[in-house]
Amino acid sequence: MTTLTGTGTLLRFALRRDRVTTPVWIAVNALMVLSMPNTLQSLYGTEAERADLVRQLETNASFRALIGPIHDTSLGGLTAWRVGVYAGLLAAVTGLLVVVRHTRDEEAGRAELLASGAVGRRASLTAALLAAGVANGVLALLITAGLANQGAAGALALGVGVGAVGMVFATMAAIVAQLTESARLARGLTSAVLGAAFVLRAAGDSAKSDGSSVWTWLSPLGWLENLRPFAAERWWVLLLFTAAVSAQAAVAYVLAGRRDLGMSFFPARPGPAAGRLGSAAALAWRLQRGGVLGWSLGFFLAGVVYGGLTEGAADLVGDNENAREIFERMGGRGGLTDAFLASMVGMLGLVAALYVVASVLRLHGEETSGRAEPLLAGPVGRLRWAAGHLTIAFGGSALIMLLAAAGFAVGYGRQAGPILAACLVQLPAVWVIGGLAVVLYGLAPRLAPAAWGVAVAVLLIGWVGPALNAPQLVLDLSPFGHLPKLPGGEMAWTPVLTLLALAAVLTASGLAGLRRRDVT
Template identity: 85%
Template sequence: MTTLSGTGTLLRLALRRDRVTTPVWIAVNALMVLSMPNTLKTLYGTESERTDLVRQLQTNASFRALIGPLHDTSLGGLTAWRVGVYAGVLAAVTGLLVVVRHTREEEETGRAELLASGAVGRRAALTAALLAAGAANAVLALVVAVGLAPQGGAGALSLGLGLGAVGMVFATTAAVVAQLTESARPARGLTSAVLGAAFVLRAAGDSASRDGSSPLTWLSPLGWLENLRPFGGERWWVLGLFTAAVLVQAGVAYVLAGRRDLGMGFFPARPGPATGALGSAAALAWRLQRGGLLGWSLGFFVSGVVFGGLAQDAADLVGENDNAREIFERMGGHGALTDAFLASMTGMLGLVAALYMVSSVLRLHAEETSGRAEPLLAAPVGRLRWAAGHLTVALGGSALIMLLAGLGFAVGYGKEVGPVLGACLVQLPAVWVIGALALLLYGVAPRLAPTAWGVAVAVLLIGWVGPALNAPRIVLDLSPFGHLPKLPGGGMEWGPVLSLLGAAALPASLGLAALRRRDVTA
């Protein structure tokens, strides 16, 4: 038996287990990219509007840090500029989730040990995970290349390959990190930290240079994606950097995988105290989720500072572009353009906060399926008290990150703290509705609980892409965020807020009642 024996079987198993989640991630990413040409044609349909955009980018370092430099004013070039970095981030997240799930998570749950007792080689699981991530990124690259081909074949191909390459760089990063830790959550957290550092390096480099030539930009794989320059005089040699990074990291992961025991890591977990210090289910939930909440809190505060700084130049960024002004107002604001910009950005952070809410609520599902909930519930801890601990963290955590986002806006904008803080906090009822739906799915049908991610992503797309595509009101109203008062700039309306709170309470109550009556997964 070789170290790769059983790879094909494990690959088929991985693809079967990911047959829903991975296609959803790919579809969301591809839709975000492929919807941009028509949107940008509406926003910047004339040469004068595009020239004005280039002028603003040349003089606004904050805007370059947020999105990146513009290398070409064609629709394809505008698409690569507008969504390239964020599509790369999404591809990276997909890759790291796939690899961690089929390597470290399998070892943590004990399934890998059962498989290893058969004819399965030491490096088969790692190989299968990387092949699964490679398949996902290949499909993304193909869909983007074909979908954007009418804008230019070479540019479409380079953007598709660049997105797939970014995904594989962070997939192999996750493969290395998975050998170092003993748990899936630190593996995902550390890889996400590397991705965050890559984004910060790219942003710092782009703010310092107008064409992406800063050394800081070149230190980031996301900066490589920019400097591949799709639709702007493609630099095909940049793909060599991605290839080298993937090969080096994959090689390191293979070496590490052959030098450790199954289930162990090079950074072993610290032993706990001889006497437990956690006196309640809520304290345990806080201990389990505090690291993730810290990362979300930092990200939201920094995002608030960045968006707040951009708000001061919102009128200059839009200029005389009436279409852009209308889209900002449809996304969440009325009245002055600065208020419309602030309302749209706070609404976007609210949509992202819904993702945190789902991840926090579904920690209940992770604890149950991993087998850690069963011995806890065998002690004098009721199911409702156990669930309430995680729900308290989810509700309080979502409020905390939106509060910090509001404070970040206040720091960046430097004016009128109260209105922008209220605009952030008013997003919470809609965020809690999404969390309540996740709890309902978990309580009634735990096997369907991961589909809560699909609900959150659908709401995100409605809020982000819907206004740009001029979607009808009936579609926008499918999202709970579409019923919130538009602050700042609009008047406060308590009726929709209270209705959303009631809409959140009902599915949450039904989910808890179902959890109390069903069997716990063994």
Template identity: 65%
Template structure:
């Protein structure tokens, strides 16, 4: 038996466990980029319009910080400008989820102990996790390359390698972090913080026109591949070298620790005292994530708020672009439409926090930490309520922080912006209620709530640009919200969505009360 014995079997097991999640991620990330060719080609169908867009975006530092520089005025170059950064971020998140799920989470739940009792080598689990991430990132790269090959195979391949390579760099980074931390939650949190730092470095470099910060960011490396603008083929080789170095470090760290242990062990709690209720325990477990998300929404609100005045520069005299913003954000002026678009985006991202917070219940069950709590004088509903208050109430804090950031940067009356942000909550709560229902009634299917949230995010962000039919957009709860600020408010959809969210959550809690724990 060697250190890699069992790698193939563990890889097949990982692919089987993620047989729904991985194709969905690959299709969403790759399809988002591939769809850009048709949408941008329809918006800017003449060389003059494309050249004007490239010139205006190059001169706009706020847009450079968000999307990066425009390196050419062809359709392919505009697709690369518009989608590379966000596709790279999504690929990084996908890779982070895969590696943590099949390394640290397996150890935390005790499944790795059982697997290691068979003919499984020391390096097999980590190798299988990285191979699974590699296959997922390769699928994204293939979809991007195939979807954009009509604009030029060289550029399409370069863009696919840029996105997939960024995902693999963060897979290697996550593999290192997973050796340092003792919990899957902390591993995801630290990697997400590093991803945010990488995005901030790239944004600062692009806004200031300095290449140094972008070279310090793996997300910036994706831009430096220069798809459709004089491709630099040595940058993907740099990414491959970084992944190899990260893998070497991760394997070296893994060989020097026991299964289930880490180099940064969690601090023991106080011997007595400070957590007296189930709600207090939920707050102790989730406060770091809630505070981090809130700070991120505040900062993002400031960034987007500074772009409101330049919304007219983004579309110029292009009527088709104006109509897309109006479909996403309403009819009452371009700046109001831009604000409505941004608050809608914040609402869709807030659903990811709510789903993750609700599914903390699922994690507590599968890791067998819920049983000692429920063995005491704590009912199931009280235990779940602590987490649900943070999940649903935390969404209010996130949207309020986003509204505060938008108001600070925009410098106008914050009342309509706050109202627009809070109007997103019923749709956010519907997705949270669905997560409660899945966890309470069909716990094995609870992770599918991530897929539903991702699909709603894709429909809301890409659907208007693709001019999808109304019935398709209405599949998402966000399709029934008023486009605020600027549009008239109809309370009926808001009340119906809130009632639906309450009904889903109530049904999920009823199922949790009746079923066996961890069943």
């Protein structure tokens, strides 16, 4: 038996386990990229409008840091500019999630069962990397085929570049998974590296308008940018991706061959001899505090960045009526500055829905991993156990929106009160999504991961819908479509109170289901 025996079987198993989540991530990413040419055609249909956009970006370092420089003013070049970095980010997240999920099965005891059969020592790692490769390969094909009419070479460069970013972070996650004992820590550390890569690219692009900064070249996202799809492609940049993927994969294979099953090179620190957690709520906080702190920092920094961009929003849009209309559809029909602020706050609200789903589904993870059953066997009721996690889910979403408001106040320096109100008014819609997650977990735990699909669908409606001029009926499918557009718009209490009541009903229904059903 070789070290790769059983790889094919494990790969099929991995693809089957990911048959819902991975296609959703791929579809979201591909749709974001492929919908952009039509949107950009309506925004910047003339050469004069495109030339004005280039001039504005050359003098606006904040927007360059957020999106990147423009290397070509064709529709393909503008698409690569507008969504290239963010498509790379989503591909990286997909890759790291897939690899960590299929290399840290040791926590659930599945890896030990598999290892007792005819399975090679490195088969699990190989299957995980191949699963990530399949996901990123499909994404690359979709982007290449969908943008081929904008230029075959540019479409191929963008598709391969986005997939290559995904594989860089997939192989990085493979290394981190060998160094740590828990999947949660592996995901957190790899995500932190991804965040650092984005910051490095942003710092480099804000310093130089052509992407030539050393800081940009230190980031794999900067490599994607400097591949320059649709702008005299630099094919040699793909050698950087190849070298990084090969080197990281080699390190991961060496570590996997030397690590004991269930262990890591940096084992978890032992806890105190006497337990200090006196309640189920304290345990929930202990389990989720890292996520809360990470999301809090991210939302505060996002508020600072978006607040700093507000002053330049009017200059960037200029006389472009189509761009002004999109901001108004997202943020209301107040002044352009208010519409920009409302649209950015709304985007953070959409992202907060992802946080609340992740936090609620921690209940599902604790149950399926077998950690909930010993706890519930003691003097802890199901509702009391669930209440600890739900308090962090719903209260944490309020906290991160408050910190986003604080970030806007720091970055913009004005309208602190109206921006605070705009951030808080997002919470009823966020809590409705959280309530749906509770319903799925409480009534049909096997379908609980489908809450991610709901959150992603809402994100797409709120993000892509206004740009595609989607009908109001489609926008109203999202709870965020019913919220008042603050700042700048009028406060409407009826939809806010209705959404709050709906969130309460959904949460109560889910808890009632949890109380009556069997624990998995």
